Amino acid sequence: xxxxxxxxxxxxxxxxxxxxxxxxxxxxxxxxxxxxxxxxxxxxxxxxxxxxxxxxxxxxxxxxxxxxxxxxxxxxxxxxxxxxxxxxxxxxxxxxxxxxxxxxxxxxxxxxxxxxxxxxxxxxxxxxxxxxxxxxxxxxxxxxxxxxxxxxxxxxxxxxxxxxxxxxxxxxxxxxxxxxxxxxxxxxxxxxxxxxxxxxxxxxxxxxxx
Numbered sequence: 262x263x264x265x266x267x268x269x270x271x272x273x274x275x276x277x278x279x280x281x282x283x284x285x286x287x288x289x290x291x292x293x294x295x296x297x298x299x300x301x302x303x304x305x306x307x308x309x310x311x312x313x314x315x316x317x318x319x320x321x322x323x324x325x326x327x328x329x330x331x332x333x334x335x336x337x338x339x340x341x342x343x344x345x346x347x348x349x350x351x352x353x354x355x356x357x358x359x360x361x362x363x364x365x366x367x368x369x370x371x372x373x374x375x376x377x378x379x380x381x382x383x384x385x386x387x388x389x390x391x392x393x394x395x396x397x398x399x400x401x402x403x404x405x406x407x408x409x410x411x412x413x414x415x416x417x418x419x420x421x422x423x424x425x426x427x428x429x430x431x432x433x434x435x436x437x438x439x440x441x442x443x444x445x446x447x448x449x450x451x452x453x454x455x456x457x458x459x460x461x462x463x464x465x466x467x468x469x470x471x
Contacts, residue, residue, distance in 0.1 A: 262420065263362070263420060263421070263422045263440065263471065264362065264363060264416050264420040264421070265362055265363035265364065265365060265411070265414045265416045265420060265421045265422070266357050266362045266363075266364055266365075266421070266422050266423075266424065266471070267364075267365045267366070267367050267407065267410055267411075267414075267421050267422070267423045267424065267434075267439070268364070268365070268366050268367075268388075268424050269306075269366075269367065269368060269423075269424060269425045269426060269427070269430050270366060270368035270370060270375055270378065270379075271368065271369070271370060271426075272305070272426040272427065272446045272448065272449075273347065273424055273425060273426045273444060273464075274346065274347060274350055274366070274384070275344050275345065275346055275347060275350070275378055275382060276344065276345050276346070276347050277344045277378070278301075278305075278426075278446050278447075278448045280337075280340045280341075280343050280344050281301075281337065282296070282298070282301050282448065283340060284333065284336040284337045284340055285300075285301065285304070285312075285316075285333070285336075287336055288316075288329075288332055288333055288336050289316065289320065291332075292320065292322050292324075294320045294322075298448060300319070301448055302448065302449070302451075302452070303315060303319075304316075305426075305427040305428070305429065305448060305449060306369055306401050306402070306425070306426070306427025306428065306429030306430040306431075307369055307400055307401060307402075307427075307429050308369045308394040308397075308400025308401065309330060309333060309334075309369065309370060309371055309394055310326065310330065310394065310400065311369075311400050312369075313326060313329045313330055313333055314326055316329065317329060334371065334373070334374070337370075337374055338373070338374060338377065341374070341377055341378055341381060342381070344378055344381070344382070345382070346382050346384070347463075347464055348463060348464070348465070349463055349464035349465035350384070350464055351384070352464075352465060352468075353464045353465065353467055353468060354384065354387045356468055356471070357471065358387070360471060362471065363389075363414045363415070363416065364387055364388055364389070364390075365388060365389070365390040365391070365392070365410045365411075365413065365414050365421075366379070366388045366390070366391045366392070366410075367392050367406045367407060367410045367423070367430075368391075368392070368393050368394070369393075369394050369400050369401050369406075369429075369430075370393055370394060371393055371394050371395055372391075372393040372394075372395045372396070374393075375391060375393045376391070379391070389414075390410055390413045390414055392406050392409055392410045392413070396409065397409065400429075401427070401429040401430050401432075401433040402428075402429040402430070402432040402433040402436070403433055403436075404418075404433050404434070404436035404437035404438075405433075406433065407421070407423060407433055407434050407436075407437035407439055408437045411437070411439070417438075418437045418438035418439045419438050419439065419440070421439045421440065422439070422440045422441070422442065422470070422471070423439045423440065423441045423442070424441075424442050424444060424464070424467060425441060425442070425443055425444070425458075426443065426444050426445055426446050426449060427449060428449065428452050428454060431443050431454050431455065431458050432455065435455060435457050435458065441457065441458040441459070442458065442459045442460070442461050442467055442470060443458045443459070443460050443461070444460075444461050444462070444463060444464065444466075444467075445460075
């Protein structure tokens with residue numbers, strides 16, 4: 262029985278993947294790298310640290326991971342005003358509360374970014390528990406963040422429905438033992454999700470599963 266709903270942030274609750282793509286493209290242009298959507302697929306859902314380590318290795322960048330992280334944070338934070346809620350997000354959040362589901366948010370982004378986005382879009386109040394890349398040792402697709410947020414909500418993983426757009430997030434949630442719905446964005450085009458995850462086209466479709 263589902264007792265809690267765990268939302269991802271980027272590409273799921275908010276339409277931020279175009280913004281994150283822009284932030285990465287601007288960042289990598291400083292190193293003479295042309296960033297493509299195919300490159301972006303390789304970092305979808307992964308923690309900022311894992312994603313930037315991928316950039317350093319893939320493009321042979323002469324920069325340390327900590328320096329790269331600070332550069333990426335600056336670019337991402339500057340673009341937050343452009344980020345909007347996904348269609349149906351508020352309606353689904355209100356529906357979940359009306360049905361007394363416990364709500365949590367589990368994101369691969371860093372805390373300052375996540376908290377700022379939630380406050381700017383006025384949805385922080387819906388989430389008593391927010392876990393970010395700063396709260397775990399291993400990012401998605403590790404199950405760690407999902408195991409921790411289920412515990413923080415006072416639930417077992419199997420009592421939680423996780424809403425994700427990335428393959429890394431879907432795999433991590435399944436590994437934790439959660440129920441999962443995948444709602445892909447255009448940046449995940451062509452991605453094949455595990456059959457254990459339900460597929461829905463948008464957030465409003467999730468209401469029929471609750």
